[in-house]
Amino acid sequence: MNVQRSAGGVAAVALGLMLAACSGGGDGDADSSATDGGVTTITFWNSYTASDRPAVEELVRRFNESQDQYVVDMTIQPNDVLTDTLLPAYQAGKGPTIVTIDASLVPSYVEQGVFQPVDDFYDGAVSADLLPKASLDATTYDGKQYGVPFGATPTMLYWNKTLFADAGVDGPPTTMDEMAEAAVALTDTAQGQYGIAIPDREAPSVWAVLMWAEGGGVVSEDRSRSVFGAPESIEAVRTWSDLMRDPGISPVGLNGVDADTLFGAGKAAMLINGPWVSAGFDDAGLDYGIAPVPAGSATQTAVAISTNVHLSADATDAEKEAAYAFLEFWNSVESQTYWAVETGYPPNRSDVDPATLADNPTAQAFAAETNSRFYLGGLRNASQIDTDVVIPTIQRITNGQGDVAELMTEASDQIDALLD
């Protein structure tokens, strides 16, 4: 009898503990962004996990020490973890006050109602005229501005000076025709050497650049219809995919990391990418140059990579004020100069004197490139258009699985169906 009673007691206590464990966490940190004794604390999520992390941490530390009204509590996590957890976190009321995500995701997040417009930020100390137009365009949705630039850069052409010199090819190429000729001349598949590394996924889109150069692209500039099936797009893709198959200027099916690795190992003579890869190439002792993406028959333009800060729809006025204070600090001349010199990113502000970036030639080179367009900006289904239609179509073409024009026309219809 006693044994039974105590056994029942143990079970009851265990159940109680479990229920407590299940309901725990509901108290205390339910509202992690809070105003306490005149100090407003805001939470900030981002995914600067790579070589740029120390610069982000340092600038946040400087902001927190520069004044005593606001505290930025930052969490840095890998990009896929951040994007997988952000919406559930907002749903649970535990999302960050401010967050950086890729600009292509912004419209779908706005549709889910988790961000609020920040048009009034630009009435303050930082004028929109000074900031990258591609970033502002990419975060405009339904006529409202939803982002403040955090990190913005174009892509550029990296070229391996040693391989060019060994093959007797002059570099860097300035037109797409020259780039194609150089790529063919520098390809030696028997030696495992490729003229260029063209990734088809998980990288700033190289295929968009190749199509834009000839007057094509994926969607029209006004985002209203697909131009993936236009003759200019088809011709550009046909030219480069033919060269990939014969003489094999680039391996087929590379992802972004594969392409960077190939260039870093001196096995590819050219690569189009952002500034963050330069640190790895320096470490590898590579002798390389950075040049603007070559001009095509229609235009010269690069892909704009744009990471912006977005404000939670749940942010209070005090939190919004704190967020704006931080973003003004982040986009000040002093912070942006530090950011550029430390990371190689071009400064967000156009009024930063290039001479002050002399300590980092990568930043200087990237700051000089002003022609860039955001790939699939302001579209609710941007990620679906890219991963479900564009990438698989390019993969089919580069693998020789069908006629280029037929595949792209079919894909173009699918893209039109995904545009609202």
Place this chain on the structure above:
Amino acid sequence: MTAPTEEIAAGGARAVPARLPRRARLERRRARTAALFLAPALLVLVVFVLWPMVNAAWLSFTDAGLIGGGEFVGLENYTALPRDDRFTNALGNTVLYTVVTTPLSVLLALAAALALNRRLRGRGFFRATFFLPFVASLSITAIAWAFLFDPLVGALPAWLGRLGLELGNGVRDPELAIWIVMFVGIWRNVGFFMVMFLAGLQSIPRELQEAATLDGAGAWGRFRHVTLPLLSNTTMFVAIIAVIFSFQAFDQMYVMTAGGPFFRTETLVMLIYNRGFDNYDMGSATAISWVLVVLVLVVSLAQLGYFRRREVRY
């Protein structure tokens, strides 16, 4: 005749004491204690299994995104599936994956178990080696396999190339990719199934093998007529688990191919993930999940029926 009976009945009812007999009270208390002990496990099941399943079933009839409930759309998410190329492609890939990996991994596991059930040097080492892939994280080992199979820097294409075997473009090759992810799936599960078979083999009484030997049965005869029939319960369990594992294949595709090239390695679970967390289309994702649940249930029941009919007892 009836009156006394009624009277007795009525009297009987009145005669029931307010307190239950001791025995019944004991039973009730026991049941209460048992319920309390079961409650934590039941709570976990309800919160983490039953509730998500019921919730997913509801979501599959809505057009819900990742946030918010969505609107009721009836069977739309289900009726759209037969016309959905991505779904039929993923279903085909999943069926191919299951049809190839299930028998191969079960047979290889049985062969490994038979080999390692005998006395031989380094038996423990080999058993551990076979089992290791199952306890290591598949996400991590898949990264290692992706490197090994890489056509540019991988060791396997280089070694096989010397033997005159070409691995083409490795996991980037649309024809080869699915076979490579199947290979990794088999490699991972064989050790686990082997341990199941080893346990089954050890439960077979030695006398039966000896009796068969005395009756003049050879090694094949003993295996065919004694070992295999007595292993039938284990084989049933392993075969069902193997099919379920195959239907749930995800990790190595996610890591090695991301479902590509052009969806050639996209399984149903990959598609569910894509629909739910890339496209934020929870309605479609949960509808496909329920199709998968029903598929697994039907196949498992069919397997159960098949093995039950062939069950042998001595």
